[in-house]
Amino acid sequence: MPIIGRLLVDYAEQEVDLLNCVQVARGYDMNSTLKSMFRVRGEMNRIKIADALGRVPYAALNLGAEFGILIDAFDYCRRIRTSMLTPTGMTPITVEPYATSRSKSLRTKMIPSMI
Numbered sequence: 001m002p003i004i005g006r007l008l009v010d011y012a013e014q015e016v017d018l019l020n021c022v023q024v025a026r027g028y029d030m031n032s033t034l035k036s037m038f039r040v041r042g043e044m045n046r047i048k049i050a051d052a053l054g055r056v057p058y059a060a061l062n063l064g065a066e067f068g069i070l071i072d073a074f075d076y077c078r079r080i081r082t083s084m085l086t087p088t089g090m091t092p093i094t095v096e097p098y099a100t101s102r103s104k105s106l107r108t109k110m111i112p113s114m115i
Helices: 002-009 011-025 030-038 043-060 064-084
Strands: none
Touching (some): 011 030, 011 043, 011 064, 030 043
16 A cells, blocks of 8 residues: 555655656757647646657667556556546645746746645
């Protein structure tokens, strides 16, 4: 059960880890990767966008199969988290406000969701 608890608590960090994996493969293009992944709402949408952004660069590095395993594992974690998360006051953490801001500076601080 501690693993499930970590999935619930650390999911936002896992999304940022996925962001970092994709942006490194894209030549350290943090700004456009962040804005592409976090402009949309919903974890599944972000996973799909991360897959689309990272699939070709990782395949070019002969790591396409490993990246596919990462995406599948991330989706599995998402499904576990979604099935365990209840509306008992848990507030997800989001970086969406930074992805949709017009500011050219990249902020890395995470804020609580206002949802």
